[in-house]
Amino acid sequence: MKLSQQQIDEFYDVGWITIPDLFCPEEIKVIRGCFDDLLFRARRLRTTQTTDGSYFVLAEDGDDVIIKRIVWAGGCQPELLKIGEDPRLLGPALQLLGSDSTDHLLSQAHFKKPGDGVSFDWHQDISHRDRGPETWEDINGRGSYVQTALCVDDMTIENGPLMFVKGSAKWGRVDFGQHDYDKDYESGLPDCFEDKNIVTITGRAGTVLFFGPYTAHASFQNSSKSLRRVFINGYAYPGANHFEYPGEGSGRALRRVQFESE
Numbered sequence: 466m467k468l469s470q471q472q473i474d475e476f477y478d479v480g481w482i483t484i485p486d487l488f489c490p491e492e493i494k495v496i497r498g499c500f501d502d503l504l505f506r507a508r509r510l511r512t513t514q515t516t517d518g519s520y521f522v523l524a525e526d527g528d529d530v531i532i533k534r535i536v537w538a539g540g541c542q543p544e545l546l547k548i549g550e551d552p553r554l555l556g557p558a559l560q561l562l563g564s565d566s567t568d569h570l571l572s573q574a575h576f577k578k579p580g581d582g583v584s585f586d587w588h589q590d591i592s593h594r595d596r597g598p599e600t601w602e603d604i605n606g607r608g609s610y611v612q613t614a615l616c617v618d619d620m621t622i623e624n625g626p627l628m629f630v631k632g633s634a635k636w637g638r639v640d641f642g643q644h645d646y647d648k649d650y651e652s653g654l655p656d657c658f659e660d661k662n663i664v665t666i667t668g669r670a671g672t673v674l675f676f677g678p679y680t681a682h683a684s685f686q687n688s689s690k691s692l693r694r695v696f697i698n699g700y701a702y703p704g705a706n707h708f709e710y711p712g713e714g715s716g717r718a719l720r721r722v723q724f725e726s727e
């Protein structure tokens with residue numbers, strides 16, 4: 466799996482690449498099985514905690530639970546760790562990083578159940594990677610980070626799809642401030658943010674998005690009648706990260722050679 470120069474330019478100039486149907490329906494079935502197990506565990510746990518190698522960020526919701534995110538989901542779902550090593554994700558990530566190895570920082574499960582209110586306000590992932598002095602270093606001079614989002618369900622206009630801002634990859638880090646999207650979503654947004662550049666992403670389950678640490682993105686509530694799940698994997702240029710992420714084995718080193726020989 467090799468990206469074209471056009472795709473690489475798109476990643477660094479526009480901010481993201483979409484590869485439809487990168488994973489097939491049989492593989493999606495396996496991933497959904499892992500997500501079902503994660504949901505089962507979350508319903509049993511009910512409150513935020515680390516268990517069996519994963520960190521569940523949860524909120525009680527009457528008889529049910531709201532899953533804000535499950536960090537290092539692969540810790541308790543080895544099949545998800547295998548997906549994170551898959552050459553279809555790892556190959557392009559290494560190519561974009563310009564490296565033969567990477568530190569695997571994220572293996573994260575996102576659930577949006579109908580009406581559960583889970584949303585991700587406008588942000589750049591650099592705000593999560595660089596958590597203050599000595600936590601992050603842009604070693605390759607191009608952001609040193611690639612995030613991937615694999616659609617576990619079809620992503621539709623109604624179910625809280627990801628939205629990206631065209632050209633934001635070139636902004637560098639900006640301050641998004643605090644704002645309430647439903648009421649006045651422009652307050653607090655940086656000046657470079659323009660409505661005409663917002664692109665809403667829709668796609669079938671199996672589609673993968675690759676985006677960089679400065680790409681501005683958001684996704685809002687699921688107002689459909691079905692689940693919207695996304696599986697996130699994040700890859701850092703070796704040595705860029707100095708922060709310890711929760712989860713057993715998080716931050717592990719992955720190398721290209723390991724997978725091409727398998």
Ligand SMILES: O=C(O)CCC(=O)C(=O)O
Nearest residue numbers: 575585590627684695697
């Ligand atoms: O699940 C989503 O839609 C949010 C994804 C996101 O914000 C991220 O990967 O940083």
